[in-house]
Amino acid sequence: MPGITAGNSFCELKTRTLSETLKKRWQERTELYERYLKKLQDSGHIFEDQGAMRFRSPREHVILDDVVCGKIDFDLSNPATHPDMTIRRPDGSWIFHFVNVIDDLEMKISHVIRGEDHLSNTPKHIEIFRALGATPPHYAHIPLILNRDGSKMSKRDEGARVEYYIRRGYLPAAVRNYLCLLGWSPKDNREKIDIDEIIRIFDLKNIGRSSATFDPDKLHWLNGEYARELSDSEFYDLAVAKLKSSGVKLDDFPEKYVRDALQTCKGKVNTFDELPAYCGFYFTDNFEYNPEGVARHFTVENKPRLKAVRDALSILKKFDVAEIETTLKSTAASLGVKVGAIVHPTRLAVTGSNVGPSLYHLLEVLGKEKVVERIDRALSTF
RNA sequence: GGCGCGUUCGUCUAGUGGUUAGGACACAGCCCUCUCAAGGCUGGUGCACGGGUUCGACUCCCGUACGCGCUGCCA
Incomplete structure (x- = not known):
């Protein structure tokens, strides 16, 4: 993802707090994009439209040979259905498709692995690469992750952020493992696989084609599998951190007491945020009866x-x-x-x-x- | 609307012409047991639909339906 042009960079630019180095970097990016724009202009691929710069499509079929989706033939010959894309706005800001290609080119990206929502954009990106006389990278479009209701899980969704799971007391290894099981499988009925093993046997070619619904229940179960394998001290450290952040005053108790108390909870909870309710009685006399x-x-x-x-x-x-x-x-x-x-x-x-x-x-x-x-x-x- | 992609239990998936369609999560029941969890056992639910091709289709082809994505001077 092209950082400097992404999201709210424009807003940040206007603030006084933007550091000099960032400003400088921004300047460099702009010059870089200008250079490539010039190149496209010189080769007749650009035309101006009400102050905006547009890329003139070669109007051909573009055949994408995607690592996971296979060969797909896009017919871009009809301008009515595939209008020429804008690459720079009248105010000078750049359009994603353009900077995306330039950044990949500059960074000498060999493989672009991204969500399938970009599949239809890919022929346009390829057109730019070719217009620049460059060879497009290999593309691998991987299935989308869906929410329970079937909608696409996007970065805006709360459950799509790893911090959310960290805050809820999930183990990174478990979350990682679970995510790997979405759209990919070891094909031998294993569910719990450590990351080294996954790295060993993973192959882009074995990625599935259809989108996967995120299943919190299964993650919860898998986290329990990992939690039960924690060493006593790992469990203790994580439990103490969680309890303290939940407002349990562990410092009022001798360490041995806390240790013994927590030891009786090991293996009993799937996630650490279940802990305060599970063992709170150890640390207060003031509890309600169910x-x-x-x-x-x-x-x-x-x-x-x-x-x-x-x-x-x-x-x-x-x-x-x-x-x-x-x-x-x-x-x-x-x-x-x-x-x-x-x-x-x-x-x-x-x-x-x-x-x-x-x-x-x-x-x-x-x-x-x-x-x-x-x-x-x-x-x-x- | 156009273009592209997808469709195996509720969910994640294995399966690439002949299988009793396998596993996991979830669910139910039983066992174990100081509760819960774990563990063990058992159970139910699935190849979207319709045509082909074939001796034989979950598997190959076509169509339909449904879903999703792209179609921006969003990223």
Whole structure:
């Protein structure tokens, strides 16, 4: 994409903040385009039209041999259907098609890989190359990515920016992997492939022809695949960053506590932005109980059971996973219920949620004091 | 309107004349299990339509429909 002529460069030019070097670069580009325009003028390819410069089409068939689309014959002989394109406006600014060709020429581009939306523009670009006596580059037009509603995903769409996924706690490797699966396939039913492998087996010739709808669900799944493979420390670092940016005050807790807490969440979430809701209970005593859970588990029948759990846990000498598990199981046995019957109310009392990390592990991390406190608080609500 | 491109489960795709049309995501059910997730198993849904060509078409050809792109003094 020709940077200096693209988008809002014109606006920037008018501002005082534009640096001298940028101004200079702009000047150089302008001179460059002028030179090529002159060349086209000298060879009779240009005519003026109300102050604008237009390129006179040779009016021939242009046969494009696209690396992914194959041979396509464009008939440009009819001026009514293919008018001569403008390449410079009366105000001196340049048209995309022209600068696009010049920039590629100047940079000695050998292969142009771009979206299929440019397919129909390509014969026009080829005409300019030829008029300049240059050989056009190889072209590869790749399928477009569509939004869920079938519309073309453009750079304006929020979901089309990588930052969007970074902000949402997606892993770069996963996003990259997913994107590669759109319009291309390794053909051996693999979905998760690391980038080195893709680079090894990728071939432009194997790009598909039809556009692909972006599927957030599949990206979400694939991200989980990558997230589960993170090392403990990688997971920890990313989790801490996400939690802090979400306003969770991790600094109020000992590092070991944070580490232990996060370790119980590893492999349980697909993206990091799910984390605050998933493990927030570790870092605040002030949480709400899930209403559905309350209706289901904070029942008169469960109250004595929860009380029994509280009492059993409160007399534990060693408050670790093994002891907790044994205690809960024996408590359930003596109550004559399945362990699930006391696990659910306990989890709700201590985390406010019906889902979360392994209960035994999470209790150990929270510590006896906090656990008993929270169960007491829960008991007082029903 | 003209020109160009496309069309295999809801989605991403494998498939290049003879397959029970395969996989993955999502969905449903079951198993496992302290919940969830993961994992295992099972299930349903697909070759846009109509003509050809052929002994035989998802696969080749033509047409139709639908979708998309280009058709700017947008990029």
